[in-house]
Amino acid sequence: MQLVEPLLAWHPELTAIRRDLHAHPELGFEEQRTSDVVARNLESWGIPIHRGLAGTGVVGIIQGDAGEGPAIGLRADMDALPMQEANTFAHASQNPGRMHACGHDGHTTMLLGAARYLAQHRDFKGIVYVIFQPAEEGGGGAARMIQEGLFEKFPMAAVFGMHNWPGLPMGTFGLTPGAIMGSSNEFAIVLRGRGAHAAMPHLGADPVIAAVQLAQSLQSIVTRNKNPADTAVLSITQIHAGSADNVIPNEAVLRGTVRTFATAPLDLIERRMREIAEHTAAAFDVQCEFSFHRNYPPTINHAPESAFAAEVLREMVGSDAVDADVVPSMGAEDFAFMLEKVPGCYIWAGAGDGAHRAEGHGMGPCMLHNGSYDFNDEMIPLGSSYWVRLVQAWSKAGGVRK
Numbered sequence: 435m436q437l438v439e440p441l442l443a444w445h446p447e448l449t450a451i452r453r454d455l456h457a458h459p460e461l462g463f464e465e466q467r468t469s470d471v472v473a474r475n476l477e478s479w480g481i482p483i484h485r486g487l488a489g490t491g492v493v494g495i496i497q498g499d500a501g502e503g504p505a506i507g508l509r510a511d512m513d514a515l516p517m518q519e520a521n522t523f524a525h526a527s528q529n530p531g532r533m534h535a536c537g538h539d540g541h542t543t544m545l546l547g548a549a550r551y552l553a554q555h556r557d558f559k560g561i562v563y564v565i566f567q568p569a570e571e572g573g574g575g576a577a578r579m580i581q582e583g584l585f586e587k588f589p590m591a592a593v594f595g596m597h598n599w600p601g602l603p604m605g606t607f608g609l610t611p612g613a614i615m616g617s618s619n620e621f622a623i624v625l626r627g628r629g630a631h632a633a634m635p636h637l638g639a640d641p642v643i644a645a646v647q648l649a650q651s652l653q654s655i656v657t658r659n660k661n662p663a664d665t666a667v668l669s670i671t672q673i674h675a676g677s678a679d680n681v682i683p684n685e686a687v688l689r690g691t692v693r694t695f696a697t698a699p700l701d702l703i704e705r706r707m708r709e710i711a712e713h714t715a716a717a718f719d720v721q722c723e724f725s726f727h728r729n730y731p732p733t734i735n736h737a738p739e740s741a742f743a744a745e746v747l748r749e750m751v752g753s754d755a756v757d758a759d760v761v762p763s764m765g766a767e768d769f770a771f772m773l774e775k776v777p778g779c780y781i782w783a784g785a786g787d788g789a790h791r792a793e794g795h796g797m798g799p800c801m802l803h804n805g806s807y808d809f810n811d812e813m814i815p816l817g818s819s820y821w822v823r824l825v826q827a828w829s830k831a832g833g834v835r836k
């Protein structure tokens with residue numbers, strides 16, 4: 435393994451930063467303390483910073499001294515989740531109902547390690563922008579940073595992201611050109627009928643029977659309308675109606691999520707859902723109110739940058755430890771917004787099976803968004819080294835697209 439030497443020496447210090455962040459988790463757009471920790475460290479290493487994009491966002495500007503070259507962006511997320519930590523070890527969350535259960539504490543730390551190294555070894559061309567973003571977990575912090583001028587203030591030829599991935603062995607990496615994460619979309623369908631006595635249904639219009647029919651019919655979109663070559667999932671996760679055994683209610687509500695790896699099947703699914711909902715409602719003599727919210731687009735890696743990242747990883751950890759054709763996940767990721775604007779690649783870094791957890795962890799598995807999760811500190815030198823090697827290779831090649 436070709437790790438960057440000082441990063442191994444800094445491992446204890448970086449682990450301390452990671453555990454401090456873990457103990458002080460903050461929700462999206464509220465990462466004030468986290469943002470301060472990031473800013474303070476960057477400044478202490480002589481890195482000029484810009485603060486305030488999307489509120490708590492921080493961008494560090496590291497100018498190489500080997501001449502002109504295309505700029506590169508490296509991105510980490512900083513926010514935690516609104517959930518209770520089940521772990522009781524020393525660095526467990528001190529903020530009730532808040533937890534770093536997705537490893538963004540580790541992502542922030544790995545990028546800090548790389549920034550420190552790059553600030554001390556500026557033998558690269560062009561500029562490296564280290565981007566610390568708020569609110570990945572549903573808040574769309576990346577989209578807000580872009581709206582507030584991220585790519586105008588800091589023009590870059592490519593941007594790269596990384597997420598720790600439990601289940602992939604530690605020391606291995608996964609990526610794929612094209613879609614690696616799904617789009618995330620929520621829908622709500624309100625069916626308004628006319629309530630009645632349950633013994634006299636002919637005097638009302640029953641929204642419950644319409645909801646049941648609709649729940650069945652919507653699944654036909656995935657099997658009958660969508661191209662079988664496209665991937666999509668439509669899950670109805672809530673049906674609410676009624677309050678008594680002998681009352682036909684006025685209203686029934688269906689809610690759920692749609693996930694896809696591309697926008698075209700999503701457009702089709704949204705259109706067919708609306709049509710089926712409206713026509714089913716009409717068939718049962720009830721009114722329909724349909725709403726569909728597109729949360730995150732699919733995360734689509736660009737092929738040249740993906741090939742470049744894969745090569746950097748192979749040189750670092752060996753070909754056997756890099757799967758450059760992973761099966762994508764239907765989870766969503768707001769790095770997708772950055773990849774819509776600028777070419778780049780998002781990778782998964784193997785986090786192992788959870789055996790790294792310190793004594794006092796919860797009973798649950800070490801999976802993302804589980805109360806017993808903890809970021810694997812053994813990954814820190816690996817993740818930081820990837821960022822450094824990526825910049826070095828980028829500088830040597832003069833970027834990916836000439």
Ligand SMILES: [Zn+2]
Pocket residue numbers: 535536571802803
């Ligand atoms: Zn997450």
Ligand SMILES: [Zn+2]
Pocket residue numbers: 536537538570597
């Ligand atoms: Zn995450």
